[in-house]
Amino acid sequence: MKVADDELCDVWYQALLERASEYTGVFFAGVITTGVFCISVCRARKPKRENVEFYKDAKSALAAGYRPCKVCRPAENAHSAPLFVEEALALVRQDLKIRIADADLRKHGISPERVRRWFLQHHGITFQAFQRMQRVNIAIQELKSGRTATDVALDNGYESLSGFGYTYKRLTGAAPTQPAQIIVIHRFTTTLGxxxxxxxxxxxxxxQFTDRSMLETxxxxxxxxMNARIVAGENRHTQQAEKEISEYFAGTRRHFDLLLDLIGTDIQRSAWQALLxxxxxxxxxxxxxxxxxxxxxxASAVAAAHGANRIAIVIPCHRLxxxxxxxxxxDGxxxxxxxxxxxxxxxS
Structure with a gap:
């Protein structure tokens, strides 16, 4: 949506001149003379005030006909994790089985409150919930390899098997001694958001793009x-998806090698195969x-199958x-x- 409040736009224009990082993602500036849109920290030469329009999201700027700036890559960098979040994640990655508490963040000069707000805004869960899901994902793989529930619980930082069992069942819907069906979910940024x-x-x-309608549905x-639970985490397929989509936007990939796990009717599957x-x-x-x-x-059934496609870009319904x-x-x-x-x- 284009912002019509001149007073607010003047504040944002000043932030654009100053490259104010605290406004990253707050607004998107469309430059009339060049046809590109930027975020506040863009290093490109600054336009005159009368040549700038402001939008609240990248989707609106795109809809107005602006292209993403090649200097600041707005749709990507506006949503990438800020430095304090990257520092928090670095602590987690040192040992995924160790819980990083608020006190640990403060020892490293990281505000737990800011980290919590960012995770709630971008993942819909707290930083601690994110860590719990990561540890449960690891636990599932270790249980499948034959390790006992007790060993896995203690090795993942739980003081008791009952505490581990409660968290495990709440997130997966199954006890540690039962097969757990999970779907891992991972967020990453692209040129278009x-x-x-x-x-x-x-x-x-x-x-899917995070602003797709009916995403929760x-x-x-x-x-x-799939009779499974969604938990935050990664596996080889999510990692391959991020890699291949990044290559697609960079212009170095035209065909995808991703393995897909699709559920649909016969006509939907046939239509998706034809799209591929x-x-x-x-x-x-x-x-x-x-x-x-x-x-x-x-044709109407094909259109319905197109609308039911859950795999954007790879199953290229944008080519219809x-x-x-x-x-x-x-829908994007x-x-x-x-x-x-x-x-x-x-x-091409």
Missing amino acids: PMLVCATERGVCLL EFSDIQCL AVPYGQTSSYRTIALQLNKPDA TGLDGAITGY GIARKAWLLEHEKNM
């Missing part, structure tokens, strides 16, 4: 369909896909246009769809 990737042991089951659906066959840099239409499936009257080539609906936003098509065209 942050994305969430969910994966089972078999492959990626969801990959999709989380509920995959948990129900649409070449990079080219487009197709609902009717064309329907004809390929030998279902000439199934109207019969006349018009850019039609896209028409502006994103146009950007993706232009990106592929330029890289």
